[in-house]
Amino acid sequence: xxxxxxxxxxxxxxxxxxxxxxxxxxxxxxxxxxxxxxxxxxxxxxxxxxxxxxxxxxxxxxxxxxxxxxxxxxxxxxxxxxxxxxxxxxxxxxxxxxxxxxxxxxxxxxxxxxxxxxxxxxxxxxxxxxxxxxxxxxxxxxxxxxx
Numbered sequence: 001x002x003x004x005x006x007x008x009x010x011x012x013x014x015x016x017x018x019x020x021x022x023x024x025x026x027x028x029x030x031x032x033x034x035x036x037x038x039x040x041x042x043x044x045x046x047x048x049x050x051x052x053x054x055x056x057x058x059x060x061x062x063x064x065x066x067x068x069x070x071x072x073x074x075x076x077x078x079x080x081x082x083x084x085x086x087x088x089x090x091x092x093x094x095x096x097x098x099x100x101x102x103x104x105x106x107x108x109x110x111x112x113x114x115x116x117x118x119x120x121x122x123x124x125x126x127x128x129x130x131x132x133x134x135x136x137x138x139x140x141x142x143x144x145x146x147x
Contacts, residue, residue: 006119008141015135016088019060026069043085062087067099077102089136
């Protein structure tokens, strides 16, 4: 087991298999394509330019450098959380307000926010691999990795 300490951004505790990318995430491009209208595809990344293309984010701990895209990012995440198709948690190197807006609104409106921890170190990609079991504590910033 490995324990990392990041900066807590949004509270809660969640765990799941890691889904790791070194590419920034564009949630608008990934989840607003026509295929995402099909119920069983709603949590599958549809950005064909992303290395996680066709990966399912539901219930995973998504580890990525930063969010890019439009101001619609928060609304896309809000919809994923409302539909119960969102990642279990985020570990992000560089947080931005657009990424946080969706979980905050989902928590207020639906009681369905997800933990977010900022971990700026590049070593995150050496310490966490796809499918490692990861627990994220959005209260303390702790990231527990079980291979």
